[in-house]
Amino acid sequence: MQNDVLKQGDSGDDVKTLQQCLARHGFNPGEIDGMYGQATVAAVIAFQKSEGLLPDGVAGPRTLLALGLADSNDLPSAIPAVTVQVVSQMFPVTPIGNIKANLPSVLSALVTNNVADKSMVLMALSTVRAEAECFEPISEGQSRFNTSPSGHPFDLYDNRRDLGNQGAPDGAQFKGRGYIQLTGRSNYATFGPKLSPPVDLIANPELAGDPAIAANLLALFLADKELAIKNALLAGNMASARELVNGGTNGLDRFEDAYQRGAALIPDSFGS
Structure with a gap:
């Protein structure tokens, strides 16, 4: 297939191939006419939902790969x-x-x-x-949402089970850091090992604010x-x-x- 992305309004042999493939997978696009109209959009959306893809009705790399019509699922880079x-x-x-x-x-x-x-x-x-x-x-600052009037810094985070925190000093240790304000013991434990190379953010939570790691x-x-x-x-x-x-x-x-x-x-x- 010559085109990496097919969408409503397109026409030609690539669209006909797409329609034929949708039909073979059990998603009827209507007449196999090489015209990317509403029926083809609907069939693409149904296929995308079936495959757990974004149901946008556009046959891009991930949809085409799932249909066996592409060799890569890399999306167009911005x-x-x-x-x-x-x-x-x-x-x-x-x-x-x-x-x-x-x-x-x-x-x-x-x-x-x-x-x-x-x-x-x-x-x-x-x-x-x-x-x-x-x-x-940046590191999260104190506010009335994380620190009580008479408490130590970030005491309102200490026992947040939804964040995986286990009591003081977890609130301050695992406060928001970086570009995304990564917060809570659970997130630090989950995403540290996914970094390349892995980083122990439980033992070294301040590293979540390092520019490269934060990115x-x-x-x-x-x-x-x-x-x-x-x-x-x-x-x-x-x-x-x-x-x-x-x-x-x-x-x-x-x-x-x-x-x-x-x-x-x-x-x-x-x-x-």
């Missing part, structure tokens, strides 16, 4: 279009020097963890804007939730996409603003 100038427009109050210093490691981590398509690049950068607008890895934690965390994030974005539910990362909607205004700016600046890359 990285070449993500320049310091573009990102500075997504981060209108952030020092450009910080972007220049830290953007390369973030983009490299997205490539390494196979989340370099447009929607995931936008998700990553918008998350950074919401969590660490300075575009540097990879951001990419790993997003990769872990990629399908759920993309389903939320496909539905236009930015609050749900944000909540999948943050656990809430803190910073949603910055997140949405960065995403919308970036979506207009970075060319589309289709297909799942």
Whole structure:
């Protein structure tokens, strides 16, 4: 197949091949006419749902590979279009020097963890804007949400079973760090071994704030939730996409603003 991505409005032999393959898999696209119309879209969506793929109706690399029509599931990369100038427009109050210093490691981590398509690049950068607008890895500060009026720092985190914390000093030890504000013993235990090379973040939690490690934690965390994030974005539910990362909607205004700016600046890359 010559085309890596087929979508509604396309026509030709590649679309006919796609339709024939869908029919063989039990997903009827209607007339095998080489026209990517609504019936073909519906058949692609049904196949994607069956295979646990993003049901966007676009036959991109992952869908074509699942159908046996492609050799690779690599999505089109948005990285070449993500320049310091573009990102500075997504981060209108952030020092450009910080972007220049830290953007390369973030983009490299997205490539390494196979989340370099447009929607995931936008998700990553918008998350950074919401969590660490300075575009540097930061540590969570004390607030009324994590520290009681008469308690020690982060005492309200100490016994958070949803975070895997086991009592003091877990709240302070495993407070939010990095670009994604990795929080809680469970997350530190889960994602440390997934780093390459693995890092013992339980014994050395402060390493979650190291720029290179923070960039990879951001990419790993997003990769872990990629399908759920993309389903939320496909539905236009930015609050749900944000909540999948943050656990809430803190910073949603910055997140949405960065995403919308970036979506207009970075060319589309289709297909799942």
